[in-house]
Amino acid sequence: MAFKIYTKTGDLGKTSLIGGTKVPKNNIRIESYGTVDELNSYIGLCNDLIENTACKNELKEIQDRLFTIGSSLACDPAKEILLSIPDLVPEDIVFLESKIDSMMNALEPMKFFILPSGHTTVSTIHIARCVCRRAERICVHMQEEDIFVEPIIIQYLNRLSDYLFALARYVAHLLNVPETPWIPRVKK
Numbered sequence: 553m554a555f556k557i558y559t560k561t562g563d564l565g566k567t568s569l570i571g572g573t574k575v576p577k578n579n580i581r582i583e584s585y586g587t588v589d590e591l592n593s594y595i596g597l598c599n600d601l602i603e604n605t606a607c608k609n610e611l612k613e614i615q616d617r618l619f620t621i622g623s624s625l626a627c628d629p630a631k632e633i634l635l636s637i638p639d640l641v642p643e644d645i646v647f648l649e650s651k652i653d654s655m656m657n658a659l660e661p662m663k664f665f666i667l668p669s670g671h672t673t674v675s676t677i678h679i680a681r682c683v684c685r686r687a688e689r690i691c692v693h694m695q696e697e698d699i700f701v702e703p704i705i706i707q708y709l710n711r712l713s714d715y716l717f718a719l720a721r722y723v724a725h726l727l728n729v730p731e732t733p734w735i736p737r738v739k740k
Contacts, residue, residue, distance in 0.1 A: 562577065565577050565578075567582060569581065569626055569627060569628040570623065570626050570627040570628065570631075571627055571628035571630075571631030572628070572631070573628040573630075573631070580690065580693065580694055580697070580699060581625060581626070581694070581699065583690055584625045584687065584690045584691055584694060584701070585621075585622045585625035585626045587683065587686055587687040587690055588618055588621050588622045588625060588687050589618075589622055590683055590687075591618060591680060591683045591684050591687050592615055592618040592619065592622070594676070594679055594680035594683055595611055595614055595615050595618065595680055596611075596615060597676055597680075598611060598673070598676050598677050598680055598719075599611040599612065599615075601672065601673040601676055602673060602723060604723070604726055607719065607722075607723070610651055613647070614648075614712065614715075617640065617644055617708065620639065620640055621640065621705050621708065621709070624639070624640075624701075624702055624705060625691075625701065625705070629700040639702075640702070640704045640705065640708055641704075642704070644704075644708060645704070645707055645708055645711050648708070648711040648712060648714070648715045649711060651715060651718075652711075652714055652715050652718045655718040655719065655721070655722040656718055656721075658722065658725065659718075659721055659722060659725055662721075664733040664734065665733070665734040666721075666731045666732060666733060666734065667732040667733070667734050668681075668720065669732050670724055670729040670730065670731065670732055671723075671724065671727050671729045673723055673727065674720050674723055674724045674727070674729060677716055677719050677720040677723060678716075678717075678720050680716050681713050681716035681717055681720065684709055684712050684713040684716055685713050687709050688706060688709035688710055688713065691705055691706050691709060692706060
């Protein structure tokens, strides 16, 4: 018999962290890795829309790191030392920073705020950036509430949102799509 996708164990609003600890499905830890999962799905969509091979390879690497983050957030910190959970390393942040620098070097300096628009691919990357910022805010909230989260996860999500901003601009450049400046309305 094939493995069933449904277990019915969550029907009463509880779920298990890695390690077996039961928590309500609205627990902030569940919200954190659920948001990272949402981000990973948007990254996958971005990858499907982007044609540049180098960018596609970078996004696959990022998706792998997001699974690493999700597994860390899904783990009961009290039991993590007994389990084999993948880790982020400082080189993962250096990877993002080097890609950001490379993309920004190919672009004109920003002279104005830009609207997230111009092409479906560009707008989708901006949506991923916004979801990334939400994931970061949830992790910071956890930290502020003394709920353990690896500090490198917050660093990575922060840098990833910067990467996604740079990627949106870079993809617009590759697609020859002009950036739309935000022109604030001022009172007369």
